[in-house]
Amino acid sequence: MTKHTNEFKVWDYIVFSLMLCVSAGIGVYHALCGGRQKTSKEYLMADRQMGALPVGLSLLASFMSAITVLGTPADVYVHGTMFWWFGLTYFFVCFAAAHLFLPVFYKLQLTSAYEYIERRFNRVVRLCGTFTFFAQMLLYLGIVIYAPALALNQVTGFTLWGAVWACGIVCTFYCTIGGLKAVIWTDVFQVTVMIAGFLAVIIKGSVDLGGFGNIWEFSQEGGRIEFDEFGADPRIRHSFWSILIGGFFTWVAIYGVNQSQVQRYLSCKSMKDAQIALYINAFGLFTIVSLATMCGLVMYAVYRDCDPYTAGYVKQTDQLMPYLVMDILADFPGIPGLFVAAMFSGALSTVSSGLNSLAAVLGEDVIKPFFNPSEEKYTQISKVVVCSFGLLSIGMAYVASQLGDVLQAALSIFGMIGGPLLGVFMLGMFFPWTNSIGAIVGLFSGLGFSFWVGVGAQFYPPYTKWLGNKPISVALCNDTITTISPFDTTMIPTTPEPYTNLAETWYSMSYLYYSAVAVLSTLFFGLVTSFITGAQDPSELDPGLISPVFDIMCCCLPKKWRQTLHCGVPPEEDDDSVQEMTMQTGYYNKTMMETKGVQADFDDDGYINGHVMVVTSQSNEEPKMKEEQTGI
Template sequence: MTKHTNEFSAWDYVVFSLMLCVSAGIGVYHALCGGRQSTSNEYLMADRQMSAFPVGLSLLASFMSAITVLGTPAEIYNYGTMFWWFGLTYLFVCLGAAHLFLPIFYKLQLTSAYEYLEKRFNRAVRLCGTFTFFAQMLLYLGIVIYAPALALNQVTGFTLWGAVWACGIVCTFYCTVGGLKAVIWTDVFQVSVMIAGFIAVIIKGSIDMGGFSNVWDIANKGGRIEFVDFRVDPRVRHSFWSICIGGFFTWIAIYGVNQSQVQRYLSCKTMKDAQIALYFNILGLFIIVSLASMCGLVMYAIYEDCDPYTAGYVSQTDQLMPYLVMDILAAFPGIPGLFVAAMFSGALSTVSSGLNSLAAVLGEDVIKPVFKPTEERYTKISKVVVCSFGLVCIGMAYVASQLGDVLQAALSIFGMIGGPLLGLFMLGMFFPWTNSIGAVCGLFSGLGFSFWVGIGAQFYPPEAQWLNKKDLSTELCNDSFTTLSPFATTMMPTTEEPYSNLAETWYAMSYLWYSGVAVLSTVFFGLLASFISGARDPSELDPELITPLSDILFCCFPSRCRKALRCGVLYDDTTENATSLDYVDTNGSKKTMESQHYQNGTYETAMVVKSFPDSNQAQKTDNNGFDNVGFD
């Protein structure tokens, strides 16, 4: 096997350009239809009228970025199928997000997730969370734009900065003009393109290898089929426990409290729609990780005896997937372009979600409280903010280009910052004793611990026995340039002796535990500081700010037992937080709506319609979108 020299054809550029045009067109459509994005509620929250299906696909696309398209197949190729266990992790992540975090956010009808922190603690805690989120997203989005452009440039000859600018400008354009509706519907289109790209690779690769059953057999002989690593040592890079427990903390920080996801929940018509969208994600995430893993197996079967990375055909493992595409699909004009479109669809969906969420957080947490603009002016400012953040992300791509191999480092940083943020929200929602001093101390303690282990790992990289990297061969490579590949010297230490120094052993911890360590340290030091400075009295807290864990986790227990486990939070057992609101229907009849917010660990809304005599009433709209009134 020799290094291929295939490059993009005219048809590939046409297919890729069509994807960008469709994405931009969706933005233009939503800029011209409906209310034309003239209010902040429509622009940032899609009028809170989205249904479960598009929101579910948007949630799926938001963090299934080009990093997934590039990184997951390379992971399976190099390390085997343990990563596939994430399909189980996503089940618990979506269920946890739907029942532990979503009810609080939806009930309060927030725009920025960090508004919760001010309601629960104070404005200082809210701003700490806000600016931590800014640091997290701006760095991540720059990498999301730059990483796929770099991989494609070195493998396909696709213009590096042309790809960066195309992705950044198109994404910024449709986010600016179309608002959250455009972001959600382009996500629907883009996740479809991502799946089509995966399927094209799997079908063609399987045909070349005589069927997927042969692919599986070859991967099994090469040690890639592995699902039974149950070692409990936290230094094992990917074990069942690190993926299912450590991975849970990593992804619940995204699906539970990240603004990009929370904003989509709150755009749904009802909380039931939002929960259905999350349930739909369980299946969608499993399909995505399965398709990406199958691509990795196909890649191994094709390159079993000639690893392109070890042979020096590519300079980074993240380039293996586009290299495979150009190797097996170049003879079909337009199909490589489809894969590139799939990769950049992942980047566009992530960046657009990030831009919209950054604008919402900056507007609600900084601009509104400080400048108090009118509704019309605030909407215009939000559009300018989206455009500005888009340019900043393109600038961050330039910064990323100067940092060398930053893809894995950026993902680790994303987890290291997301963990403390998750811990901060958990302190507020799950631990009623936490005060504002404890919240701030917990956040910075979590950041300190996670950066300590993450940065230390750069100086004391884990040993080969913990990485569990599989053997690769260049036996059939005809023009191998192994000296170009640094892997053998930098990634595979020859010693099998464990580190004697305790700190070095600590640094060898799998990156999947970073978020878990950050959450535990945030909660521990947050509670410690709270009790030292004077813990909150749970009976004085608004119960709508606290997740009723006892009723959710122990719903089958007698009510007396559940009440004892509520830590003193005063939920109303008699009325179950039910309220009655009088309203006028479209025919002018006076009726009563009974809204039952909390029942058996979930928050539901039920309507009971009753006619009653005419009287003077003043109409308004409640938080769930019902037209309701109060008597004069």
């Protein structure tokens, strides 16, 4: 086997260009129809009228990016099929997001998830969370844009920065003019293209190798079929426990509290639709990871006797997938272009979600509170912000070029930065004693611990045996170029343990545990600090700010017993109780009233002025507005 010289042909460019045109066209359509994105509610929240199916597919596309298309098959090729266990983890993640986090956000009807932090703690904590989120998303978007561009440049001859700018500009364009509706519907289109790209590789590979049964047999012989790594050592890169526990914390930080996902939940017509969307997303995630795993096995079966990386045909393992596509699909006009479109669809869907969420957070957390613009001006500012963040993300692609393996780099970023953010939300929703000082100390403690282990791992790489690298061969390569390959068994240390120092061993921890370490350290230091500085009195909290975790987990217990588990947080009142108390006293918790659909004009002391507007629901009818005189 020799290095192939296949490059993009005319039909490939046509198919790829069509994908970009359709994505841009969806943005133009939503800029011209409906309310034409003239209000912030329509632009940032899609009028809160989206259905479960498109939102579910959008949730799926948001973080199943080009990193998934490139990184997951390459990971299976190098390390085996343990990664497939993420398919199980996703169901636990979506259950937790749907029933522990979503109810809080949906009842509050927020635009920015970080508004919750201000209501629960104070504005300082909110801004700390906001800027941490900015750092997380900008780093991630840089990886998402750079990874597919680099792979294409090395394998197909596609211009590196031409690919970066094509992805960045098209995405920025339709996000800027079409708002969240355009983002969601392009996500639906793009996830369809991603699945088509995976299927093209699996079907053609199976035909060439005499059926998928042969692929499975070759993979078993090469040690790639592995589902039984149940070792509890946290240094094992991919074990059942690192994927289930570490992966759970990593992905709950994404699907539970990340603004990109929360914004989609809140665009749904009802909380039930939002929860259904999450379960649609769970099945979609399982499908995507299964297809990506199968592509990795196809890749191994094709290159089992001539590894393109060891032979020097590609410079990074992330380039293996497009190399395979150009190798086995080059004779089919337009099919390589379809896979490239699938890869860029993943990038576009993730970048568009990120840009829209960054605009929402900056607008709600910084621009509105400090400048208080009019509705029309605020919508215009949001569009400028989206465009600016899009250009900045293109610039961050350079930073991404320094981070190595894209799949591990992406998940590490979400663990190291997303973990502490998840910890702060958990302190607010699950621990009613946490005060604002504890939240800030917890956030920075979590960031400190996660960066300590993450940066330390760059200086003390994990011992080779914990990586799970599988044997590879170059026996049938006819023109091998000498490289230092991570699969070369001669590079494995001969000592039983590479590090004897406890701190150095700590750095060998699997990257999947970064988020768990960050969350646990955030919770520990946040709670300890809260009790030292004076814990929050749970009885003074708005129950709408606390997650219904005990009502979900202990649903079989009597209501009185469950209330005891609420640790002093007052029970939520139903709508009638809210209305009755408001009418009798003229004084009520403003946040709770807004949670229950009660709108009122409050004075500086918290008293209602004149009239209160109460949203009432009657059986299956649409909600109605009823005006009542308070008598004050």
